[in-house]
Amino acid sequence: MDAIIDLIPPKVAAYIPGLDTSAYVYATGADLINFDKRSFWISVASIVFNPLYWNILARHEYREKTLQKIFGGSLGATYFFFVTIFSLGILRDYLYERAIAEQPHWELLTHPGFKALALALFGLGQLFVVTSIYALGLTGTYLGDYCGILMSHRVTSFPFNVLEDPMYVGSTMAFLGTAIWCESAAGLAISALVWIIYAIALKYEGPFTGMIYEKAAEVKAEAKRDAEEAKESKTSAPAPSTPPRKSERLAEAATTATASTAAPAATANGAATPRRRAAGRKSAIANETLAASPMRVTRSRSKARSDAEGSE
Template sequence: MDAIIDLIPPKVAAYIPGLDTSAYVYATGADLINFEKRSLLISAASIVFNPLYWNILARNEYRKKPLQKIFGGSLGATYFFFVTIFSLGILRDFLYERALAEQPHWALLGHPGFKALALVLFGLGQLFVVTSIWALGLVGTYLGDYCGILMSERVTCFPFNVLEDPMYVGSAMAFLGTAIWCESAAGLALSALVWVVYAIALKYEGPFTSMIYEKDAEAKAKREAKEAKETKESKETQETKASVSTPSTPPRKSERLAEAAATAAAATPAAIDNGTATPRRRVAGRKSAIANETLAASPMRVTRSRSKARSEAEGSE
């Protein structure tokens, strides 16, 4: 029977009716945490390693995109993060429970009130984690924005309308609930380490993620401004071409002047051919008439007439 109890996790064994839990080792004071157990240090190392892994690798992916080159795009890199982060999370949880199983129990946490608190913490924590993944989706949860797949808008549904970082908070709550359920002081210490590591990670993740979306918004604004400018220039060019290709309508005054000039050009040759008095002919005719009148009335003409008459008279004599 003792062998069966050793195989059953304490959090399950504590609530099986009639099961003997006398094999549990309880401690007090400084003996509540056994630092000589390697499983405790390995669990602490995995808790610290996981956030470092995805933060360092994700930032490098955002700047240099090595995973996108290897896996052929943003989606392949995101799936790589999903597989590795999810697997490391399962390994971390396994190492955590193994470490608690090798640590002494704290009798104080065996109170039914603490057991109920453990259930509430674990249940709410898992609810926050699962609903966060559901709200963000696989790509949003596993660093798709670091791989170039950005969400179109901020997620405001549950649990993000209750907590700013529900996934980290929920995970820490689940760790704490497990520690209380297992009556482990070492589990409380590891849960505190989980929260400290997450808090530090958020100090770096939050601003960096905000920077990614701010840069994307600036790039979109520049693209829209450039497209609007190109559209405006294209429209102006089309309007200019249309105005050049369409002949302008001459004013009515110009039409009348052109018609008068054409009429005058057509009438002038005919007038000259018919002998009609043109302005130049009228001047010439007027000069001829004046010249005739002058000759008729001039003294020379009279004298010549008298001389001719005298010579005729003398000849007749």
């Protein structure tokens, strides 16, 4: 029976009727936190390690794309982050509960009002975490944007319309609610550390994530400008001019006529050109025609007749 009681968290054991809680150790002052317990420091180490793990590895993946090469793409790398981060979260929660189970109890936190506050904090915190995962989806929650899977628009639905970082706030509320329910001052200290670690992580995660989306927007805008410029240059380029066939024929005729009229009169050795030879033949033909024409004959006969008549 004692072994079973040891496995039951104090937050449950305190409300089980007839259950003996006399083994619980209540402390005050500096004894509220036992720093000698190794489980306390293991819990602290896991809480510090988890954000360091996903921030360092995710930035490396964004620059080098190592996981994408190993797992065959962005989706495979994102699923790797999902499995490892989720598993580390489960381990962290287990180590946290084991740590506060070995710590002294704070009698002040046994008041029913604190129990109600613990329930409200834990329930609301888990609501923020679960609804954030639902709104972002698996790739949006587990660093898909670092692997090249970007969200098409900013999520503004619940709980992002209530809180800027609902997952971190909700997780811290769950840690705090558990610490109050378990009546653990050590749990309160660890919860404060959780919020400090998350606040530091946000200082680096927020600007880096914003840079990823700004670069993606710049690349998209540049590609759009290039496409528009290519389209404009294609539509504004003049079509090659083709002269009409009729104009070509007229130009060729004019060239031929110019060449025929501009031929030289004689060659270098003084020989007559074809044109001069043609002109000579034309002149000879004209003389022959004139000599043999009837008019020439008649005129010769008339002249001969006159001579004869004169001699008579």
